[in-house]
Amino acid sequence: MGYPGVHKLMLSYDGTIDTGSLTLRDCCTDETNNLAIIVESGTNTLRMFNLSSLSQVGSNYSVTAAPYAVIMINSASALVAGSSTTLDLVQVPSGYKTSHTGGLALATSTRTQRIAADKNNSTALIVTNTAGTLVKMVGSTASVSQINIDMPSNDLIQSIIFIGAGRFIISTTSAHFYEIDSTGKIYKQAGLEREFTSTRGTNLSSPQRISIGMMAYNEGFLLCSVISTTSSPFMACLDWTTGTTLESYPYTDVSLGTLFSNVASGHVIAARSADTANASIHQPIVDCNFINYGFSVDNTVFTGSAGSIVSLGINTTNGKAWALQEVIDDIRVFTLTASSATTSRTFSSPGNVDFRLMLFDLTAGQGNGKRFIDTYTTSPRSLTVPTGRTFLEVIKIGTGSDATWDVSTYTT
Amino acid sequence: MLSNPRDIQTNSSMIFADVALDDSYIYVCTKSGTDSFKKFNYNLEQVNNNLTILSSAAGITLVTAATAVIVSSSSNSVDFIDVNTNARRNVTSGANTVYGTTTGPQVTANQEAGVAIATRNSNGNLMKITSGQVVSTISPTSLSGAQASCIILRNSASGDLQRWLIGTNNGKIIEIDASANEFGTITLPATPAISAPTQYVVTGLAYYDDRLLVSTSYGLLYLYKYSTGELLWRHFMLDGGAVAPTNGPVIASASGIAVIGSARANQGSSITELIFNTSNPVQTQFINMDMSTSFFTNIRLNPFNNKAVFLSSAASVAFQLRTFDISLGTSSEPVDLQDPVGVRVPGRIIRILDEGIGKSSIDLDTNVTEGTYPYYIPTRKNKTYIEIALVNSGTKWDIREFTS
Numbered sequence: 085m086g087y088p089g090v091h092k093l094m095l096s097y098d099g100t101i102d103t104g105s106l107t108l109r110d111c112c113t114d115e116t117n118n119l120a121i122i123v124e125s126g127t128n129t130l131r132m133f134n135l136s137s138l139s140q141v142g143s144n145y146s147v148t149a150a151p152y153a154v155i156m157i158n159s160a161s162a163l164v165a166g167s168s169t170t171l172d173l174v175q176v177p178s179g180y181k182t183s184h185t186g187g188l189a190l191a192t193s194t195r196t197q198r199i200a201a202d203k204n205n206s207t208a209l210i211v212t213n214t215a216g217t218l219v220k221m222v223g224s225t226a227s228v229s230q231i232n233i234d235m236p237s238n239d240l241i242q243s244i245i246f247i248g249a250g251r252f253i254i255s256t257t258s259a260h261f262y263e264i265d266s267t268g269k270i271y272k273q274a275g276l277e278r279e280f281t282s283t284r285g286t287n288l289s290s291p292q293r294i295s296i297g298m299m300a301y302n303e304g305f306l307l308c309s310v311i312s313t314t315s316s317p318f319m320a321c322l323d324w325t326t327g328t329t330l331e332s333y334p335y336t337d338v339s340l341g342t343l344f345s346n347v348a349s350g351h352v353i354a355a356r357s358a359d360t361a362n363a364s365i366h367q368p369i370v371d372c373n374f375i376n377y378g379f380s381v382d383n384t385v386f387t388g389s390a391g392s393i394v395s396l397g398i399n400t401t402n403g404k405a406w407a408l409q410e411v412i413d414d415i416r417v418f419t420l421t422a423s424s425a426t427t428s429r430t431f432s433s434p435g436n437v438d439f440r441l442m443l444f445d446l447t448a449g450q451g452n453g454k455r456f457i458d459t460y461t462t463s464p465r466s467l468t469v470p471t472g473r474t475f476l477e478v479i480k481i482g483t484g485s486d487a488t489w490d491v492s493t494y495t496t
Numbered sequence: 497m498l499s500n501p502r503d504i505q506t507n508s509s510m511i512f513a514d515v516a517l518d519d520s521y522i523y524v525c526t527k528s529g530t531d532s533f534k535k536f537n538y539n540l541e542q543v544n545n546n547l548t549i550l551s552s553a554a555g556i557t558l559v560t561a562a563t564a565v566i567v568s569s570s571s572n573s574v575d576f577i578d579v580n581t582n583a584r585r586n587v588t589s590g591a592n593t594v595y596g597t598t599t600g601p602q603v604t605a606n607q608e609a610g611v612a613i614a615t616r617n618s619n620g621n622l623m624k625i626t627s628g629q630v631v632s633t634i635s636p637t638s639l640s641g642a643q644a645s646c647i648i649l650r651n652s653a654s655g656d657l658q659r660w661l662i663g664t665n666n667g668k669i670i671e672i673d674a675s676a677n678e679f680g681t682i683t684l685p686a687t688p689a690i691s692a693p694t695q696y697v698v699t700g701l702a703y704y705d706d707r708l709l710v711s712t713s714y715g716l717l718y719l720y721k722y723s724t725g726e727l728l729w730r731h732f733m734l735d736g737g738a739v740a741p742t743n744g745p746v747i748a749s750a751s752g753i754a755v756i757g758s759a760r761a762n763q764g765s766s767i768t769e770l771i772f773n774t775s776n777p778v779q780t781q782f783i784n785m786d787m788s789t790s791f792f793t794n795i796r797l798n799p800f801n802n803k804a805v806f807l808s809s810a811a812s813v814a815f816q817l818r819t820f821d822i823s824l825g826t827s828s829e830p831v832d833l834q835d836p837v838g839v840r841v842p843g844r845i846i847r848i849l850d851e852g853i854g855k856s857s858i859d860l861d862t863n864v865t866e867g868t869y870p871y872y873i874p875t876r877k878n879k880t881y882i883e884i885a886l887v888n889s890g891t892k893w894d895i896r897e898f899t900s
Contacts, residue, residue, distance in 0.1 A: 095688065096688055097688045097689070097690055100690070318766070318782065319733075321854070323854075328853055328854070329854070330853060330854025330855070331779065331854045331855060332779070332782060333731065333733040333768065333779060333782075334733055334758060334766035334768055334782055354732070356715070356732075368693070368714050368716060368732070370716075370732050372732070377776065378729075378776045378777070379731070380729050380730060380731055381716070381730045381731055381732050383688070384685065384688075384716060384730070384732075385688045385689060385690065386686060386687075386688075386689035386690065386691065386692065386693040386714075387689075387690050387691065388689060388690055388691020388692060388693060388694070389690065389691065416690060440853060442848070442856055444846075444848075444858055446861075450844070450861050450862075450863075451861050451862070452775070453775055453846070453858040453861055454775045454776055454857075454858065455775070455776045455856055455857055455858070458853060458854050458855065458856045459853065459854060460853045476846065476884070478848075478882070478884070478895075487897075489895045491884055491893045491895055493886075493890060
């Protein structure tokens with residue numbers, strides 16, 4: 085299955101947590117205490133569950149009205165945002181809460197990443213319904229402010245993720261990405277190329293708008309899920325260093341796109357985000373590798389239940405993963421286990437110009453080689469590779485008859 | 497790559513249920529409004545008079561070069577159509593309705609054997625339909641308790657094995673011959689599971705060169721090395737049915753290229769072209785057909801004239817039938833290793849199929865010896881390759897790009 089024995093994760097089902105709420109809205113991971121922290125809008129509470137014992141920790145803690153998003157703003161506190169302008173900081177696991185005004189209502193789009201945090205700097209950014217505006221909360225000073233992004237007024241922010249080193253990526257309703265810091269300064273931007281061709285049909289009079297739903301980021305690769313009500317949704321992987329679209333695959337769903345978790349070892353947990361009208365689809369949850377050996381699924385867990393999945397996450401410190409299923413009030417808990425050792429390797433081109441990097445894994449013998457990486461990248465570039473593998477490395481600089489090449493083989 | 501789309505649109509109540517292809521004609525059975533048999537040339541001109549057929553046609557195949565078989569989702573009968581004279585004979589003895597209309601081919605014929613195998617709307621059974629216009633029931637043991645959901649031929653590169661691959665509604669693929677003798681079963685993975693999957697329907701199949709591609713009602717796509725049953729790759733593209741997952745992506749394939757169409761309404765109806773008999777399945781094209789409430793019901797590829805035919809679930813939007821040109825088949829490219837120039841040496845050729853950044857795949861990795869030059873290596877037609885030659889035990893290399 086997948087590419088046996090090589091650089092993949094095993095996904096196993098641990099059990100189910102009954103949260104006691106049928107209106108689950110979001111969940112995040114407290115990696116320090118190994119907790120899944122949910123917010124629910126039935127009684128507007130925050131609840132914590134241990135991912136190993138599958139039992140609740142503490143009580144149901146009242147939070148701001150209609151809480152739709154929660155995230156660990158630092159190692160000690162969770163930030164809750166909802167329909168009001170009040171943001172709550174809840175200490176974990178004590179449940180002690182402080183409330184703070186000055187925010188804006190959380191963006192009402194569902195199944196997207198509307199809150200992201202730089203835990204090292206105790207700073208969170210929140211997507212709102214106000215064009216070009218994010219709410220910023222600094223947990224250490226409990227200050228709330230609004231920041232504006234220099235972007236077109238008719239392009240709305242859809243999702244946000246934290247990618248490290250003080251940087252965030254926001255995505256928009258016109259399939260555009262911006263890399264920003266917590267002041268809103270833009271460092272880089274790219275647009276997702278619509279790779280496919282629209283042929284004759286009856287809807288060409290309408291603009292073909294596509295919007296980015298979910299994102300996941302690892303080692304300079306960005307995975308995104310495109311949502312659209314008029315055009316085929318799809319998933320795509322980009323090399324963020326150059327903005328190059330690598331692979332893309334269609335993924336039909338009722339305008340909600342694919343849900344992803346955060347990234348662990350180049351993998352995400354993913355699922356269709358069916359709305360309640362289609363909740364009787366028994367959602368499989370997949371462990372998806374989006375960087376190495378091509379975009380593929382390594383494991384599938386069949387849920388056999390109709391609850392729509394609204395959120396997914398992984399505790400990167402111990403491999404505990406979870407999926408939040410609304411309607412049936414459950415958190416499904418899994419364990420991800422790595423199957424191979426890895427190391428970091430740096431690739432570069434003469435003069436450090438942008439280059440195409442292709443790595444093929446020849447370990448399985450002649451005739452069984454497989455693509456490990458094929459990307460267009462800046463130089464130098466550090467990537468995680470499995471140890472004990474024999475690779476064919478091909479570097480191409482330029483195109484056509486003027487292209488220069490380098491070829492080498494080695495064992496990691 | 498798919499190119500040059502052309503459409504057939506008729507009155508909005510008519511749905512083209514299925515299509516069979518030969519080198520010169522497109523044979524269609526329609527349902528809803530008018531149940532008829534139509535014959536088109538590849539200029540999309542109808543060349544026969546509409547022939548009234550059984551109701552609720554669900555599948556059509558050529559059991560001989562001159563005889564089409566049509567099966568139904570509501571009528572316990574089978575039509576035999578002389579495609580040259582437009583004559584029709586309806587047979588009820590031994591006939592039954594087929595599995596359904598939302599999965600892959602419901603009837604598939606092997607013309608060498610003069611036999612078509614069809615799904616049957618009853619557990620454990622298939623319909624065997626002969627060129628002698630006899631319909632009977634066969635019951636493969638491994639189909640017990642389940643129904644066949646789609647059927648394709650398992651063609652062998654070394655000759656026609658006269659065998660069929662049966663996809664089932666309980667997550668299996670069974671290989672049989674016309675006498676229901678079995679030659680292997682693949683069971684799709686159903687674990688780990690919180691609860692075992694239900695309605696695990698095989699919605700599409702493609703086979704070429706020891707590679708089996710399977711689509712399912714959960715939108716999960718699987719690729720197997722068929723001879724060993726090794727699962728090589730899986731993906732979760734596309735989607736299943738709106739409420740209960742009984743339909744899903746449909747597949748057509750030829751020469752190791754699969755065309756996969758979505759099977760849900762209001763999803764834009766995308767097509768993915770996927771090369772699956774290479775080391776990494778490579779998506780070569782992704783087309784959005786803007787079909788609104790319609791979706792694909794069937795797709796057929798004709799490797800002899802490089803045509804792809806798509807059927808829509810409805811005619812009120814877009815089209816009922818659309819053809820594309822598609823590049824199928826193989827070619828060959830010579831190699832000649834010299835080091836220094838003029839001195840032929842043995843070496844290793846690694847040929848990388850290059851469908852663009854992020855979409856490369858090792859298509860061939862072989863050794864060549866001194867005495868065999870020029871050495872012709874098979875390629876796919878109209879594809880770009882990066883070819884690496886390694887000599888002196890891999891200590892020296894050369895590289896080139898070419899388009900086959």
